Amino acid sequence: MMEKQYTDVLIIGAGPAGLAAATNLFESGFKITILDEFPHPGGRLLGQFHEESDGSWWIGRQVASELVEMTKQPNISLQCGVSVYGLKQISEGWEVLSSVGTIETKYLLLATGAAEIPVPLEGWTLPGVMSIGAAQVLTNVHMVKPGDRGIIVGVNVLGLAISRELAVAGVDLAGIVLSPNNLFSGENANPVEAINLLMSLSHLAPSAWMRLGGSLAQKMKMGKWVSTFFPRQGMNVWDIPLLLKTTISSIQGKKSVESVVLADVNSSGQIIAGSEREEKVDFVALAGGLYPLAELAAVAGCSFLYLPELGGNIPLHNEQMKTPLSNLYVAGNITGVEGAQVAMAQGKLAARSIGNDAGLLKNGREKIAEAMDEVHQVRKTATIQFHPGIIAARKRVYEMYDSLQKESLTS
Amino acid sequence: MSKLRIVNHPLIKKGEQKRISFTFNGESLEGLEGEPIAAALLAHGIRILRRHEESGSNRGLYCAIGHCMECRVDVQGKGQVRACLTPIVEGMEVVEGKQLENKITGREAP
CATH class of the missing domain: 3.50.50.60 (FAD/NAD(P)-binding domain)
Structure with a gap:
């Protein structure tokens, strides 16, 4: 029997969203654990590069190693080669079942990315x-x-x-x-x-x-x-x-x-x-395209929406990256298929949301608004855009979240 | 050096990796420390990682990131693992995934 681990924030996925979230949270003093199934951190960043409109090359592997360097903090534990197969809501947060045993966390961020659509x-x-x-x-x-x-x-x-x-x-x-x-x-x-x-x-x-x-x-x-x-x-x-x-x-x-x-x-x-x-x-x-890899959100009990513009079924969330389940957050391609730069901006936003909900973020509202603005800016200028209808589809997700929250308050 | 290894990539530079030896179906092979079993085998032109449990048809790597489970192999002391996610280590003994017997139809293992 492996000993139970305890952490304040557990991030599942060490790709652009997960790593960016961790690097924007470590100053909170929180104990942060990042898990990833792949033997190396970086997620899809490791294999991506493209030419920017000015002729320079954006190399994902370099971005990944800079992010990994920033996670080398005494309060961040980055564990690769670890599979997560279960989640359970408990009174004080979440219990996460993994190949290295059970981990109890207060805040849980799902940054699992996307998977490929098969072409039979x-x-x-x-x-x-x-x-x-x-x-x-x-x-x-x-x-x-x-x-x-x-x-x-x-x-x-x-x-x-x-x-x-x-x-x-x-x-x-x-x-x-x-x-x-x-x-x-x-x-x-x-x-x-x-x-x-x-x-x-x-x-x-x-x-x-x-x-x-x-x-x-x-x-x-x-x-x-x-x-x-x-x-x-x-x-x-x-x-x-x-x-x-x-x-x-x-x-x-x-x-x-x-x-x-x-x-x-x-x-x-x-x-x-x-x-x-x-x-x-x-x-x-x-090449069949990508869909959000969201099984863990389903296991957690999150509601889903089907939006083809975002790549398929996505867990319901608001613009601050919160799901309707308490202390459960999402960032990156699990919220809709887009490029790595958008995922990083979303990771930062999720980090600020968690920090604010924990009461550790000074000027929380402003900081969150600033991070939301950054996501918009990055999305607008992204070199690789996956679907022309992304902005409108995202708006629909946030509206749905708000109307469901209102409903549950009045019922 | 295998002809499939990329040695001079114009944009990506990887650090030096130690050469180590491992075995596949009893054959001794060389690989780079830390690379997954599937990549080390492909560098030697080996694509068949498994025989389908029922039909015995050949299977190889499909997704390379642990989602599809097609690349299951057996590693001495570890049991069944995904060849795309499991790094090779010095002396590792790897055996392809095998066709199994079927007790219901009475088909025996090959």
Whole structure:
């Protein structure tokens, strides 16, 4: 029987949100414990880098090590390789069940991030098929290429951002193709939808004329036109063939991946008969997008809302990052899928909320308002935006929280 | 050095890691201290980490961060672990996840 641990604030997840929360709380004098299942702290920061609009590179691994450095305080305990599998509300806070035993805490912050949406298709259980995030972790965190030559399946923000990272690391890519057109694919398999999405991301485009073209086309709602004229052989983006009129129909191989079967599609995403061909690859990276990883909030008994703009089911919370359950807070992608910089700002905000609720924050109201403002600013200027409807969807979450709180007060 | 290892990344620099040895299915292999089992094996071109318990079909790493549970292997003294989250240590003995018998259908283990 492992001995029970006691802490004042327990943070689950040592990614951008969790680490930022800890570094903004240690001055309170609280005993802070951060847990993470991965062997190294940093979460998805460890594998991310992108080019900012001024041409400089934002490197997540550097940001992570700066944050980890700041957590080296006598009152912060950072424990990696620890899994959390249960939560129980107790009179004085929360009891957390983990692979290192039970931990009792007064305040609990869930900063568990996001998980990837699977992309099922024929042959996807073969070794060599992986999620796009796995290709990112192998390449940028463990520094082992996912294979000699691969293909990216799925045209979306995550797929494009990671494709570029793989190309920078020297991974050979046959191209980026549409998601398979099957029961599970929805809009992702449609070339017009893919082009509409690309145009909404035109600020990320590698050349000025593409950025201009994208924003013009978006203003004129030209997705269907562009898809008609888009070359069937694709267009190179960062030296990777972007094949917007090509889909994948299956993955082939005896022991592991040896090839994929590709096919041309018409503008509604249907396969053109006779266009199937084999492409030799030894790995396939499936980009299905992200959803908030919120099981622990469900285990805690938190209410949920379904908002596609935020990536799916999210635990109800207010703008101060509080859930309706006492002493339970959320920050980062568990509240909706966005970039790491937003997650860090949310972590800081959650830290101030906890500090204020504990009566330890001077000028609490002002400090919280300031942190909320910072979240807005970071969101507005973020280089990578996952969904155009994020701001409106977040507003709906906060309104729902307020109306439910009012209801419970009057009933 | 394996051809899949990235040695000169233009943006990411990693500190020196000690070379250590471990075994997979009895074969002695070299890896870098602290890297997960799955990465150390992939650097040697090994992708098959498990045979499906029922069908025996090959399985490998899928998510690389412990969510999907596809990469289960057996480590001497530890039991079943996720190959994507478990760091290798000197002398570690790793065995692939095996197809099991099925007592209901009477199918025997291979």
